[in-house]
Amino acid sequence: MISEAQKEKIFSALTKSIPITITTHKVSRDTELRIEAILELILSEFGLIEVHDKISYCLKEIITNAKKANTKRIYFEKNGLRMDSPEDYKRGMTSFKEDTLSNIDYYLKLQEEAGLYVKISFHAQGSVLMLTVRNNSEISQKELSRVYDRMARARTYHSMEEAFSEILDDSEGAGLGIVIMVLMLKKIGLTEEAFEISVNDGVTSAALTLKMADVRAEGIELLIDEIVNGIDSIPQFPENIRRIQDLINDKDSSMTDIAKQISIDPAMTADVLKIVNSSQFMLPNKVENLLSAVSLIGMKGLRDLILRYGAQKTLKFEGSRKLWEHSHFVAFSAYSLARARRLSKDIAEDAFMGGILHDIGKAVFANISAGLMTRFEKIAKSKSLPTKIIEDLFAGYNHAEIGARIAEKWNFPDSLVSCIRYHHDPLKCKKGDKGYVFAVYLANIFAGYLSGDIIFEQIDPTVLTFFHINDEDELKVIISELEGKFEREKSTF
Template sequence: GLGLVILVLMLKKIGLDEECFDIRAENGETLARITVPVEATRIESLSKLTDEIVRQITSLPHFPDNIVAVQKLLADPKSEMVDIARHISTDPAMTADLLKLVNSAQFMLPKRVDNIVDAVKLVGLKGIRNQLYSYGAQKLLGDDTDTKKKLWDHSYRTAYYAYNLVKNFKPAKRHILDDAYVGGMLHDMGKIVFSTVHPDLLDRIRAFCGEKDIPVQTFEDIAGGMNHAEIGARIAEKWNFPESLVAAIRFHHEPGLMTTDFKDVVFAVYLANAFCEFENGAMTWDQLEPLVVQDYGFQGEAQFRKIVEQFSEGFNKETRRLAGESGKKA
């Protein structure tokens, strides 16, 4: 009896009344049911608010000219690798990032590469193209706050996991390795964009909520990241990202909605992000998307946990290695 009283009080605390709780006896069993009403207008409100956020982000510039120039070279069938490498070398930061990528565990080279021409050849045209999207987004969005730094740290880990998930579990689909890696890097771009825009945006969004009679809770959902995937995808489309990366950003929390040719990329990014959330205690085995679990052939929580631990150990080892090399160069 006391348990039922406590349960009803808890329901009231989250805004539900007694009518949402039903208990009855059927065929010798006691059945309890809690009904949580879904506000149909909530989804519509989220969509409206997302549109407004994207529309309001007028301060985000286009990609830097040096990146656009390299993209044009990549699109020109007459371009030579040497020409592309020479153009990249005019940007020290871009050169350093490309060399860092080539010398990471992603390529598993027997010795360090310090020549930008060799690096370009190793990464390949598609790899360079994808890295430009990642590099450009990071430069434009920055890492000047603790929130952004944490988000980028999470993104690096997700990218590593996504790449290695494809490499180890989908050897026949190595052609999506680059997409999986960059998709992992940019999957939370919506959160970063939200924290990057001009200072008065939040006030303007709140005003918009008042004008359109959108519940304050909807705004809080957005601020907390509930709809960040769609925001990130809209920005990716604005920046003319490839469809595969847009899909990875848009569906990294809802892989079951992806039915196109980009399903493999979306599944890899979703699972990589799930690895991170599982590590942090933010997700349980039971919450994983069954379609993805089946696609990767996981047999149970014990196996899944072991794989997550192995990936985490690999990422931490790689992070220490890169930090050590940076220290030696300094």
């Protein structure tokens, strides 16, 4: 139904956040098949093919209501009835369904002659997919009230059977179908707030907003749980690192105790001395004594240092130069953004560490054994999940959630867990975390913008406003400056 060339155009539109639109005067069977194929392709790309049937039902229900609204407008006009008249409306609806279904081709022809249309739009913005159906027949206040009444009633139903037993009148599109749609959304973890209907300049718009992080795909959740539970097969932080962590968290430990433990690891000792003698500290004389270096760095600095060092060694970041350099660019940019926004030094340092560690979920997969991979494949097969779900997970889909769960398992500070979990969905973080989370998100966006994977319109406007970035020209200036500074200073990392 969709050619390879069309698939490429769809993928390109998804990447560039360009709406994919189908406009038709009548939604023929061929058009329905095309819509279905596009939806399936997009959900596959998001790794959510297992919720396809439920979302497909919702989209079909919205399209059916748009088609029916156009037909209703033509029918009322042809019979000299006014839709805003309660008497005319009641009279017209008594015969509308029977008359139009028995002669649908005639009424579809009248709709085309009148220029009535149904426009279906698929628009991906980051991890949000918006499905919008527009038709140029303005919904009446009576019908709009009926839709929202049905949605409100749907909240009280716990099953399809309950809805069927209580709703007997399905004389209009805003009846049982709307209730079932809300119940379908509930099944995949969304509320009726995901659906919105509005009117503007005579055009009725019905939109279904799917925040992919909120969509509950049970098979994927189960696999994520298995991956995190299987992390025991991935090496834990080195024993020495864990002992240093314990000392840092122990209020009774001294800098001397910590320095002694660090001295056991020559590579870490060299790292500590390198950092103290870098431009970051701007000391007049070179420091060669480890205890002096530890004292200068301080407890928080030491915590960040060992997390960075441990993640690099444990997750083999050094085996992926591209990933490690990307993480450093994000860390450098996040720190710079936080300081430019006059956020506190602690927040800026958390942003730096969040940038270093934001992609640990991706690094994890490089460490998963063949045996564990086979185990995941067996689970997917037992749940009748498509192979692509495994492929998507191992290609990085949901790496933010996987990384956050691993960070929790390794007792990372809450600030870093939040940076890892929400670096693609910053608005979901707690209010107190937004300084460092927003910084890591935008720094990661900068990297995507430089590589051509992200366009300006895809960037969350709330985050841009937070950092006082008003337009794309300002963004380009900031990125250019950061890129230049990073190139000059990356040798110190």
